[in-house]
Amino acid sequence: MGLLTFAGRIVLVVVNIVFILVSLTLIIAGFIIRFAHEWLKPRLDSVLNKIESTVQEGYGDAEFSTDKFEFGSLVSTLCYIMIAAGVVLLAISFLGCCGACCSFTTVMLVYSIILIVILLAQVAAIILVFAKPDVVKDRMKSTLQDTMKDYDGIKGTSVSALGWNWVQQEFDCCGAEGYADFGDKGSPYKDSGVNDNADMGGNTGNVGAPVACCKTLPTDDGKRTTCAGNGAPPTEANSNLNKGCVNEVWSRVVEENTLMFGIVVGICFLIQIVLIIFACLVFKNRGVTGGLI
Numbered sequence: 574m575g576l577l578t579f580a581g582r583i584v585l586v587v588v589n590i591v592f593i594l595v596s597l598t599l600i601i602a603g604f605i606i607r608f609a610h611e612w613l614k615p616r617l618d619s620v621l622n623k624i625e626s627t628v629q630e631g632y633g634d635a636e637f638s639t640d641k642f643e644f645g646s647l648v649s650t651l652c653y654i655m656i657a658a659g660v661v662l663l664a665i666s667f668l669g670c671c672g673a674c675c676s677f678t679t680v681m682l683v684y685s686i687i688l689i690v691i692l693l694a695q696v697a698a699i700i701l702v703f704a705k706p707d708v709v710k711d712r713m714k715s716t717l718q719d720t721m722k723d724y725d726g727i728k729g730t731s732v733s734a735l736g737w738n739w740v741q742q743e744f745d746c747c748g749a750e751g752y753a754d755f756g757d758k759g760s761p762y763k764d765s766g767v768n769d770n771a772d773m774g775g776n777t778g779n780v781g782a783p784v785a786c787c788k789t790l791p792t793d794d795g796k797r798t799t800c801a802g803n804g805a806p807p808t809e810a811n812s813n814l815n816k817g818c819v820n821e822v823w824s825r826v827v828e829e830n831t832l833m834f835g836i837v838v839g840i841c842f843l844i845q846i847v848l849i850i851f852a853c854l855v856f857k858n859r860g861v862t863g864g865l866i
Contacts, residue, residue, distance in 0.1 A: 574800040578851075578854045578855060578857075579757050579766070581673075581674045581850075581851030581852075581854045582674070582676070582851070582855060584835040584847070584848075584851055585669055585670070585672075585673035585812055585848060585851050585852065585855070586670055586673050586674050588844065588847075588848060589666040589669040589670035590666075590668070590670060592662060592665075592666035592669075593663060593666045593670065595661065595662065596658075596659045596660070596662035596663035597659065598659075598667060599655050599656070599658055599659030599662065600655070600656050600660065600663070602655060602661035603652045603654075603655035603656035603659060604652075604656065605693035606644070606645050606648065606651075606652050606695075607645040607648075607649060607653070607656075608645055608657070609645070609696055610644065611641045612647045613644050613645070614640075614642065614644070617642070617644060617739065620742045620743050621639040621739065623644060623742060623790055624639055624727065624742065624785070624790070625638065625639050625725060625740070625790075626733075626739050627784075627790040627791065628691075628727060628728050631703045631727070631773050631790075631791055631792040631793060632728060632771050632772070632773055632794050633772070633773075634728065636647045637728065637730070637751075637752040637811060638730075639733060640731075641730050641797035642734070642735040642736070643732060643735075644662075644739075644740060645787060646732045646736070647732075647736040647739070647740070652654035652858075654809065665684070665688075665763075668680060668683070668684050668687075668689050669681075669684045669848065670851065672684050672852070672855070673784055673851075673855060676827055676855065676858075678855060678858070679851045679856070680854045681853075681855045681856045682853075682856045684852050685749055685848075685849050685852035685853050685856065686849055688845055688849045688852070689814045689849060690803055691845070692828075692842065692845050692846070692849070694842075695838075695842070697740050699838060702827070703790075705825075705829075706823065710820070711713070711716075712817050713749070713819045713823075714750055714817070717818070717819065718738070718748075718749050718750075718754050718757070718837060719750075719758075719760055720733050720736075721733075721737075721748070721754055721757075721760050722735055722759050722760060723759035723760070723761075724755055724758075724760040724761075724762055724783075724786070725760070725761050725764075725768045726760075726761075726766075726784060726786050727768075727769055727783070727790070728735070728766035728769070728771060728783040729762075737785065738785040740818055740822075741783070741813070741818065742790070743826060744818055744821040744822055744825065745785035745788065745813050745816065745821065746786075746816045746818035746820075746821040746822075747782065747783065747785075747812070747813045747814045747815070747816055747817070747818065748786075748817060749817055749818060750819065750820075751807065751814060751815045751816070751817050752781075752783060752786055752788060752814040752815070755783060756846075760833040762780075762783055762840055763780055764823060765777070766804060769783060769784045769797075769801065773793055773794040773795050773797055774794055776794040777796075778794060778797050778798070778801070778803070778852065779802075779803050779804050780801040780803075780854070781801065781802025781803070781804060781805045781807060782801055782802055782806050782807055782812055782814040783799070783801065783814075784797060784801045786799055786801070786812050786813050786814050786853075787800035787807075787811065787812055788800065788812060788813060789811075789813055799811050800812050814841060826839040827848055843860050
């Protein structure tokens with residue numbers, strides 16, 4: 574066995590053990606975010622408390638609570654992707670570790686092919702995200718707009734309502750593309766005398782945009798009129814009505830972290846290329862050491 578091949582086997586084993594640990598972390602994190610609601614809720618309380626106090630003080634609904642808010646339900650798709658990615662990474666890492674440790678050369682060939690396919694898929698995904706971001710964002714908008722038909726405003730206690738209210742306040746945005754999304758999907762948030770238009774200090778409202786889109790949540794009817802409108806949309810000075818949540822989330826999560834993503838992706842690509850080279854070396858050495866053929 575050549576020295577380079579021997580060193581390659583060691584690198585393959587060590588790196589794949591690290592990836593096994595990473596995959597287990599992904600799986601555990603996915604389950605925690607999806608199901609550990611009580612553990613996550615205190616970390617989101619700043620926004621939830623604002624929503625709760627607005628409804629209790631402004632609308633006089635002392636029984637209102639945001640306890641039903643579940644961040645895991647809001648990002649359930651992401652959680653399942655994390656879990657699935659962890660399981661796939663665990664299987665691939667285990668395959669690579671066993672193949673390198675025991676010199677199963679055909680296993681290493683399969684492992685290298687899988688890594689090449691994954692690498693090509695990652696390149697395509699990166700190109701799509703950064704060269705054609707509108708394709709991804711349009712898909713996100715379409716998916717989110719489908720959840721708006723049951724949105725019943727700042728007083729809503731459904732998973733959809735609480736989720737939208739938290740997102741709109743956390744990211745200073747409104748709807749997927751803007752406030753009109755709710756009307757287009759038939760959201761009942763403006764139903765007369767209830768929901769966002771419910772009595773505040775003896776006056777019912779006539780909002781033009783969701784109260785949750787206000788830059789500062791109102792505690793009386795005058796402030797509600799100023800930031801949510803009165804028979805017509807409010808001005809952008811007091812409301813985020815035209816700032817779509819997809820663009821705002823994308824900007825904060827993706828665009829503001831482009832450098833970090835670039836570094837992480839570059840390191841991952843380099844590690845994968847090294848693993849592919851060493852896996853191919855182990856396979857090429859099959860005539861010398863034998864192994865599973």
